[in-house]
Amino acid sequence: MENKYNKNKAALLKTIYYGINNFLYMSKFSIRYKFTLAVVFIVLVPMSLSYFYAYTTTYKTLKANVEEHLFNSVHIIRDQLESQFDIINQTSMLFLSNATIRSTLYTDDDHTLFQQSQKKIQIDRELKNLLLFNYAWDRKLLKSVFIFETSGQYYFISRNSINTDVINRNFDINKFMLPYNMEKYLMPPSESDQTIYFTRNIKDLNTQNLIGLLVLAIDVNSLSQLDNSLVTYKDMQIITYDYEGTIFSHTDKTKLGKKIENPAFLLNDSSKIHEIVIDDQTYLAAAMKMKDYHLNSVIAIPKNEVFSNLEKDMRGYLLSFVISMIFAISLGLYLSSRVVAPLKLVTAITEKVKQGHFHEKLPSYKYIELNQLSTVFNNMTDEIDYLINEVYEKQLLLKESELAMLQSQINPHFFFNVLETISWEAQFLNNHRIYDMVRSLGALMRSCINLNARDKITIGEELQYINHYLNLQKIRFEDKLEAKIFLSDSEITKFFLPKLCVLPIVENAIVHGLEVKRGKGHLTVNGCLKEEGIVFEIIDDGIGFIPEKINFDRVESIEMRKNNHRSIGLYNSNKRIQMMYGHFYGVFVKSKPDEGTTVTLHIPIDREENWNV
Numbered sequence: 001m002e003n004k005y006n007k008n009k010a011a012l013l014k015t016i017y018y019g020i021n022n023f024l025y026m027s028k029f030s031i032r033y034k035f036t037l038a039v040v041f042i043v044l045v046p047m048s049l050s051y052f053y054a055y056t057t058t059y060k061t062l063k064a065n066v067e068e069h070l071f072n073s074v075h076i077i078r079d080q081l082e083s084q085f086d087i088i089n090q091t092s093m094l095f096l097s098n099a100t101i102r103s104t105l106y107t108d109d110d111h112t113l114f115q116q117s118q119k120k121i122q123i124d125r126e127l128k129n130l131l132l133f134n135y136a137w138d139r140k141l142l143k144s145v146f147i148f149e150t151s152g153q154y155y156f157i158s159r160n161s162i163n164t165d166v167i168n169r170n171f172d173i174n175k176f177m178l179p180y181n182m183e184k185y186l187m188p189p190s191e192s193d194q195t196i197y198f199t200r201n202i203k204d205l206n207t208q209n210l211i212g213l214l215v216l217a218i219d220v221n222s223l224s225q226l227d228n229s230l231v232t233y234k235d236m237q238i239i240t241y242d243y244e245g246t247i248f249s250h251t252d253k254t255k256l257g258k259k260i261e262n263p264a265f266l267l268n269d270s271s272k273i274h275e276i277v278i279d280d281q282t283y284l285a286a287a288m289k290m291k292d293y294h295l296n297s298v299i300a301i302p303k304n305e306v307f308s309n310l311e312k313d314m315r316g317y318l319l320s321f322v323i324s325m326i327f328a329i330s331l332g333l334y335l336s337s338r339v340v341a342p343l344k345l346v347t348a349i350t351e352k353v354k355q356g357h358f359h360e361k362l363p364s365y366k367y368i369e370l371n372q373l374s375t376v377f378n379n380m381t382d383e384i385d386y387l388i389n390e391v392y393e394k395q396l397l398l399k400e401s402e403l404a405m406l407q408s409q410i411n412p413h414f415f416f417n418v419l420e421t422i423s424w425e426a427q428f429l430n431n432h433r434i435y436d437m438v439r440s441l442g443a444l445m446r447s448c449i450n451l452n453a454r455d456k457i458t459i460g461e462e463l464q465y466i467n468h469y470l471n472l473q474k475i476r477f478e479d480k481l482e483a484k485i486f487l488s489d490s491e492i493t494k495f496f497l498p499k500l501c502v503l504p505i506v507e508n509a510i511v512h513g514l515e516v517k518r519g520k521g522h523l524t525v526n527g528c529l530k531e532e533g534i535v536f537e538i539i540d541d542g543i544g545f546i547p548e549k550i551n552f553d554r555v556e557s558i559e560m561r562k563n564n565h566r567s568i569g570l571y572n573s574n575k576r577i578q579m580m581y582g583h584f585y586g587v588f589v590k591s592k593p594d595e596g597t598t599v600t601l602h603i604p605i606d607r608e609e610n611w612n613v
Contacts, residue, residue, distance in 0.1 A: 043328035047321055066306045067273045070286040070299055073238075077297045078288040081240060081249075084141060084223055085198075085293050088216055089184070091136045092200045095147070095214050100126045105149060105202065105211050116153070123147065123155040131157065143195060143217040147202070148174040150210060173197050174213050181210060186293060188246045190257035194220040196248060220256065223249055237283070237300045248295060267298055276300065342370050346377065358385035455580070456606065459527070459534070460493030462502050466525065469503060473510055481514060483523040492527050492534060496606040498576045504569035505538045505587070505599050513542025513597055533585065533604040541596040570599065577603055 095101060104122050127145055131137040137159075144158040144166065154170070156162065173187060177199050187197040195217045202212035240249035245260040260266060262278050267287035274285045278300075285300040342365060352360045358381050362374035463485060470483045487493070506525065514521030526537040574587035581604050591597035 040325065040328050043324060047324060062306060066284060066301065067286075070273060070284060070301065074286045074288045074297055074299045077238065077240070077299065078290055081223065081295070081297065082290050082292065084136075084218075085186075085290070087136045088141065088198050088218060091130075091134055091142070092184070092198065092214055092216055094130050094134075095127075095145070096200060096202055098126055098130060101147070102202075102205070102211075105147075106204070120155055124157065127155065127157040139222065141218055141222050143219050144170075145217075146170045146174075146215040148213045148215070150178075150212060169193060170197075170215050170217075173199060173215055177201075177213055178210075186242070186248070186295070188242065188248050188257045189220045191254050194253065194256055196220055196223070220249060233301045233305045235281075235302045235305065238297070239300075240295055240297045243294050243296065267296075275303070342373075346373070349377075353381055353384070358382075455498065456496040457499045458493060459495055459497055462497060462500065463493065463527075465500065466503055466506055469506065470523075477515075477521075479520065481510070481521055481523065483525075485525045485527075487527040489529045492529050494607075495534060496608065497534070497603050498573075498580055501573040501576055502536055502538070502601060504573055505601065508569040509538055509540040509542065509597065509599070513540040513544070517542045529605075533602055536601040536603075538599045538601070539596065544591045544593045544595050544597050546591075546593060573601065577601070581606075 101123055104119055104126075127147075131142075131145070134142075136142045140159070143160070144156060144162070146154055146156040148154045148170075152174075154167075154174070156167075156170070158166070177185060181201065182199075184198070184200045187199065189195050198216040198218055200214045200216075201210055202214055203209060204211050236251070238249070238251050239247060239260070241247045241260055245266060247255050247258055247260060250256060262276075267274055267276075267285060274287070276283050276285050282303040283300040284303055284306060285298055287296060287298045289296050346362060349360045349362060360381065361378050364374055365371045466485065474481055474483065502525070506523070509523055510521075514523060522541050524537070524539045526539070528535045528537075570587055570589065578586050585602050585604060588600040588602065589597070590600075
């Protein structure tokens with residue numbers, strides 16, 4: 001019990017220590033957490049200390065009371081048993097000192113039946129007279145009295161009718177005791193015969209020769225009445241045994257006359273309370289000797305029974321402790337919410353101010369500190385609103401007007417008019433090669449200018465710009481380049497995608513894959529509509545490359561370096577797609593030297609254009 005208590009105490013103290021340590025170094029937690037923990041800590045420490053104090057004090061008091069009870073009980077048992085045996089011993093002396101019994105036993109002329117009858121009548125009459133006002137007989141301590149002559153002749157008086165088994169038992173005792181010539185002796189009971197036999201030799205006063213044996217049968221149940229009155233705990237054991245460990249009295253009657261199986265019960269007479277373990281159960285035990293009768297009495301009480309009420313009381317205390325903790329946590333959460341609520345409101349309004357709602361204001365509070373915070377915050381938003389409206393926007397309008405003036409100095413339409421003139425001149429001269437090149441170049445330049453204000457375009461528009469680019473490259477490379485575009489479904493052209501995200505990949509394939517290749521190069525652009533989205537594959541059989549730190553399954557693992565012209569197009573396309581649609585989509589790359597490169601572009605099915613003006 002003490003070990004369990006010490007372990008629980010150590011565990012709780014360890015928990016409290018780590019709780020204090022975490023509380024002192026808790027800067028990463030919110031104010032609400034700290035406040036709640038502080039309230040819990042304030043409640044936890046006093047209640048824990050009071051719990052330990054109550055448990056320790058009650059435990060010591062109970063243990064002291066039990067030890068006192070054990071000492072008092074074992075004293076009572078010892079004194080009472082000695083008193084009972086003293087009475088039996090005194091009774092035996094009455095028989096031994098009776099002149100009539102002694103003179104009758106001395107007589108050797110009892111050879112006739114008449115003489116034997118007279119002898120028996122005299123002894124029986126004396127036995128009855130001696131027990132007439134005898135305490136042991138009246139209290140039913142004695143069950144019977146037998147007197148044996150050395151010749152085997154016997155005389156007896158019994159409280160109950162005598163049967164053959166009782167007579168045979170007394171004969172066996174007489175037969176057993178004759179060789180030892182012991183003045184007095186106690187014979188233990190048994191489960192079948194719950195009787196203690198007190199024997200005493202009868203000797204000739206002059207010659208000290210043995211002339212007979214006195215056998216007093218003591219009722220164990222009468223001796224055990226006191227033991228039963230002292231049994232105040234469940235599984236409490238009261239045992240009386242001789243120095244050889246033979247049990248004379250036991251709360252369990254089935255063990256009478258047997259040897260003590262567990263040597264833990266064989267205790268020495270001392271003022272110390274012993275802790276003994278029997279069948280994995282700990283007992284508190286006290287022992288005391290009866291030296292005159294060579295007996296030892298032991299009282300053992302189960303330790304868990306002694307402290308069972310303490311456990312019940314502590315469980316009730318723990319229940320109140322848990323309820324108090326729940327109340328403390330609830331109170332801490334409530335008070336912390338009252339404290340943190342204004343801070344949350346400040347955070348929410350600050351977020352709105354961040355989004356440009358400078359007219360949001362904090363309310364006034366009845367607490368001075370919070371009211372000061374509200375006043376300072378509202379003044380700050382007013383100042384920011386003034387600066388944004390009066391300073392920043394005016395400066396922005398001024399910059400835009402200056403930019404517009406600069407742009408107006410170089411009119412892009414001038415370049416388109418020049419290119420248009422060149423294309424008409426080439427057509428007039430029947431130079432279709434120059435005409436196609438100028439027309440495709442003009443279309444690409446016009447797309448770059450017209451699309452600056454748009455985030456998305458249709459896939460059909462993207463494919464048109466790819467065709468213009470491929471026309472220019474085919475004219476440049478002639479038969480060295482073969483490029484094809486395949487769509488699994490014509491409906492693909494109606495959906496939207498981030499503007500010019502496929503064209504840079506096509507340009508990458510030609511410039512870095514096919515341009516430096518010996519012989520003819522092939523480029524294929526495949527567009528496929530699937531359940532999970534739209535997939536474009538840009539496949540070339542160029543020189544390929546060894547991707548640096550590339551995971552060929554997911555492009556977000558690619559650490560593309562912006563200073564590498566090979567990867568800048570892939571990086572930009574992937575970044576724009578993921579910013580617009582999320583990391584599930586993007587660009588996937590597979591490439592091997594001398595085998596070519598496959599770039600897969602995955603986007604969702606986007607039916608609506610998002611205009612960014």
